[in-house]
Amino acid sequence: MLLAREIKKRHPFDLPEQEAVLNLLKTADHLQIRFARLFRKYGLTPQQYNILRILRGEGRPLPILEIASRMITVVPGITGLIDRLEAARLVERQRCDDDRRVTYVAIAPRALELLAQIDQPLVELHKSLVGHLSPEELTALSRLLEKARQGEASGESAADAPAAASALPQ
Numbered sequence: 001m002l003l004a005r006e007i008k009k010r011h012p013f014d015l016p017e018q019e020a021v022l023n024l025l026k027t028a029d030h031l032q033i034r035f036a037r038l039f040r041k042y043g044l045t046p047q048q049y050n051i052l053r054i055l056r057g058e059g060r061p062l063p064i065l066e067i068a069s070r071m072i073t074v075v076p077g078i079t080g081l082i083d084r085l086e087a088a089r090l091v092e093r094q095r096c097d098d099d100r101r102v103t104y105v106a107i108a109p110r111a112l113e114l115l116a117q118i119d120q121p122l123v124e125l126h127k128s129l130v131g132h133l134s135p136e137e138l139t140a141l142s143r144l145l146e147k148a149r150q151g152e153a154s155g156e157s158a159a160d161a162p163a164a165a166s167a168l169p170q
Contacts, residue, residue, distance in 0.1 A: 003022060003023050003026060004019075006026065007022070007026070024145075024148075031129060032046065034125060034129065035049075035125070038118075038121060038122065038125055039118070042114060042117065042118055043088070044114075045081075046072075046073070047071070047073065047075050048081055048084065048090075049118070050071055050073070051071070051081060051082065051085060051091070051105075052085070052090060052091070052107060052111050052114070052115055053115070054067055054070045054071070055067070055091065055105065055106070055107035055111075056107055056111070056112060056115055060106075061094055061104035061105060061106035062104060062105060063096070063102050063103065063105075064078060064079065064082060064103055064104075064105060067082075082105055085111075089108055089110055090108050090110055090111035090114065091105050091106060091107055091108055092105070092106045092108055093105060093106075094106055
């Protein structure tokens with residue numbers, strides 16, 4: 001019921017599903033703000049950091065579409081993000097010899113240095129956000145969030161219907 005107080009809701013939630021989804025949205029907003037604040041200190045957006053993290057983790061250049069498929073958040077303008085990273089000399093584009101329509105993106109040494117600076121503050125942020133949860137609670141939280149995503153992915157939701165009602169409280 002903490003959420004109801006936070007959003008100053010006067011009436012009970014219509015459904016437990018509504019309360020759970022709104023709790024998830026409120027929590028996601030809080031987390032996004034904290035991550036954006038951290039990455040801003042290093043001149044990055046969360047999406048740019050995500051691209052660099054993917055490239056560092058892979059250890060080799062990747063096609064742009066492969067990077068897009070691995071992103072944590074859906075990014076319609078991945079080319080623009082890569083343009084800005086390239087302008088900052090954090091990535092380099094490489095044309096595919098076999099298929100000129102394919103462009104690979106490689107992480108630059110400068111980006112590896114930047115990521116190394118971010119690593120410890122990011123660990124500290126993770127701990128400040130969820131470090132109060134036990135290992136068992138963290139595992140349970142991860143499994144529940146995965147289960148929620150799988151349930152939504154199993155078919156068209158009511159929100160996809162043309163005349164869907166808003167999930168937000170009135």
